[in-house]
Amino acid sequence: ELIPRKVGLQLGHGFFAQVKLFFALNFLCDCHSCQRLFLGLAEDFSYHWGLKAGQGLRVSFFCHLFINSPNEMRFIYLWFFALMMSLPVTALQAQIDESQAGAWYMYFWNTTIGEGPWGFQGDVQYRNWNLLGDLEQLLLRGGLTYQPKGTSVTLTLGYGFVRTEAFGKDKSGVVESRIYQEALLPQQLGSRLYLKHRFRYEQRFVENQDFRTRYRYNLFITLPLNQADLGKGALYLALYNELFINGQRKIGDGREVEIFDRNRAYVALGFSLADALKVQAGFMQQTTDNWSKGQLQLSLHHTF
16 A cells, blocks of 8 residues: 555656556455455545546446456456546546636625624625526625724625536536635725725635635725716726635645635626615636636625
């Protein structure tokens, strides 16, 4: 067990080098201990490739078939599985069509309790890989807000539920529970330029992953076009850029993510239907470590 792990890491191929060496050892040695180690790889395959239960069982079946076959048949099975292992991980999953625009439909709300410093905020987001129907994420989020006396800073403690689904016809999903704390600092430059700085810290409990955290910073810029403020009747330009940084790289079972998680750049036109009700339509480019995709966005912003 130690040989493939140490040599595999030394070769710089990590998990896949270990797997290939396990195959080689099992091919050369019929001892029961080696076979037990070999069969234990089925679970590792399932975690590493993000396989569903049925696919994981097929991998387990292949392992049993391999170790219980005569040597002359093992050459065939080994060649077949080596070919499958030579494919990149992403080739085993539906490829994200980066040229296809997605669409996010969102509702944001906030309110205060009387005239005091306490309040609530939340949002509902229905995110699609395409314009409608191929769900990327369903996000439900809400939090308790507090505005310290004599300041314009808003502090929030909240919870989010997120269901993420794969691109395309595969509707397998992953559920995440998320606790977050944030600070929102508004700023005005001159008479017409409105800025907001949002700092958010998340504690993430993602299905089949280890606990991890994430840091986010968002700079919002709002510029009224037809009047000096954002009151009723205002037509305005809305921009933002948000950077996501992972707090940990290891997410369990030998899997890792990059420190850089993603970046979102957004531009939109907004209109104030009332002093406390605004609608925005725009475009957001989301870039991760693996892909970059454009999203149309339609959002309603409600204060009551």
